[in-house]
Amino acid sequence: MFRPVPVPVLPPSTALADLATAGEHHAWLAGTTGVFTSRPSAPLVLSWTGETWREEPLPDLPAPASLSGVSATAPDDVWAVGNSDGHPLVLHYDGTTWHTVTTPPITWAKAVAAVARDDVHVVGTGRDTLHYDGTHWHVRTALSSAREGLQTITATAPHHVWAGGGGLAGAGPATYDYPVLVHWDGHTWTEIAGPRLERGHVARLAATAPDDIWLGHVRDTEGLRVHRWDGRQWNAVPTPDHTGRLSVHGVAAGWTWGVRATRRSFDTRPAFHRWTGHRWTTVALPDDLARTSASHVGLATTGTTTWAYLKTAAGVHVLRHTAP
Template sequence: MFRPVPVPVLPPSTALADLATAGEHHAWLAGTTGVFTSRPSAPLVLSWTGETWREERLPDLPAAASLSGVAATAPDDVWAVGNSAGRPLVLHFDGTAWHTVHTPAITWAKAVVAVTRDEVHVVGTGRDALHFDGAAWHQRTALSSAREGLLTITAPAPHDVWAGGGGLAGAGAASYEYPVLTHWDGDTWTDVAGPRLERGHIARLAAAAPDDLWLGHVRDTEGLRVHRWDGNTWTSVPSPDDVGRLSVHGVAAGWTWGVRATRTSFEARPAFHRWTGDTWTAVPLPDALARTSASHVGLATTGATTWAYLKTAAGVHVLRHTDS
């Protein structure tokens, strides 16, 4: 079962975006405060101290900003990315303090992966990506069309990085979205064939190993569907079975998360499922949270420890699941 852990009180205007771990005892949650308010939005990072979650002190910024992704290789090497004043916002924690990092410009940064201290990639809604090689940041062309963009990135190894998103084909009423998948081999980005997906976009990628890649695909109003790569072929993973209407929002290695609603209610209650090898099993939540409408649901796992977050009318909640 997921068990709640202490979280600082955050403003109702908080939007949660992403969660990252570095080992079993370190985790970071990124988001934005001041969303849909009259004051400028500001980046937010929470960190797990081993006993509680605390709000990190971030650099002062001259303009409104938001965070959309976070990644870590170690407790003293954490990256958070987002946008501010029309440019990518990249923040780095060195174990002592957070610093703003200057990078080349790309269109609307969405996700970051840190494979090692000297191998960091940032992707966004445009065709270009950012690459840190330990010495400097470089702008790389990751997609072949200006009508394509990237939303998610993962990496089981420094020269084995995957990024996914979508492109737009056609014009006007005849336009449609198609998925794109690209791979970094240590030198260049190359378009690769993913599972046979004709429409929609790739919303989430998660790699447990070079031969174990999980892909979440969204098409129209059908919700997210899960596919898995074993190093040779793609297979479709059946969707979790749950009570009422289940909408899966994301996938990690061996996990999905989303919300479900009963047929008599439109309340979106949080739902987390774990892959047992041939089927999905619902992981219970504390009763108070299981019965509460939630948004901004997400998850990250190290294997033995899994962190989940969600937002309800009462505020932000973070939960921990261990295999002990």
């Protein structure tokens, strides 16, 4: 069962975006405050201290900004990415202070994968990516078409990095989107074959090893479908079984998350599922949260400790699940 942990009081205008871990006792939650208000939006990072979640002091920025991704290799090597004034925003935590990092421009930074202190990748909604080698940032082109873009990235080693997104084909009413998947081998991005999917886009990637990759694919209004690479082929993973209407939003290694609604209701309840090896099992939430409408649902796992977050009318909630 997920159990809640203390969280600071945050403005109602808070939007949550991504969660990262570094071992069992360190985690960071990234988001944005001031969303859909007259105030300038500002980046937000919460960190787990071992006893509670606290809001991190971030550098002052000259323009409105938002965060969309976070990744960590160690408690003193954390990266958060987003956008500010139409330019990529990259923040780095060295164990003491958060710093703004200057990078070359790419289109709308979406996600980050920190492989090591001297090996960081940032992807955006365009075909170019950023790569940090410990000294310099380099622009690397990952996609062949200007109508393609990336939005998710995962890595298990310097030569095993995967990124996914989608592209647009056709024109006018005949326009449709298609999934794209690319791989970084330590030197070059190369397009690779994903599941046999003709339409939609890759919304989420997670990997524990080169032969264990989880992919979340979205097509039109069908919601997210999960596929898993076993080192030889892609296999479709059945959708979690749930009464009412279930909308799966994301996938991690062995987990999915989303919201569910009962028939004749538009209230969306949070839903988290754990893979048993053959099927998904629903992981219980505290009763008050299980009955509450929620949004901005997400999750990150180390395998032993799993953190989840969600937002309700009462505010932001963070929960912890420890594997038996």
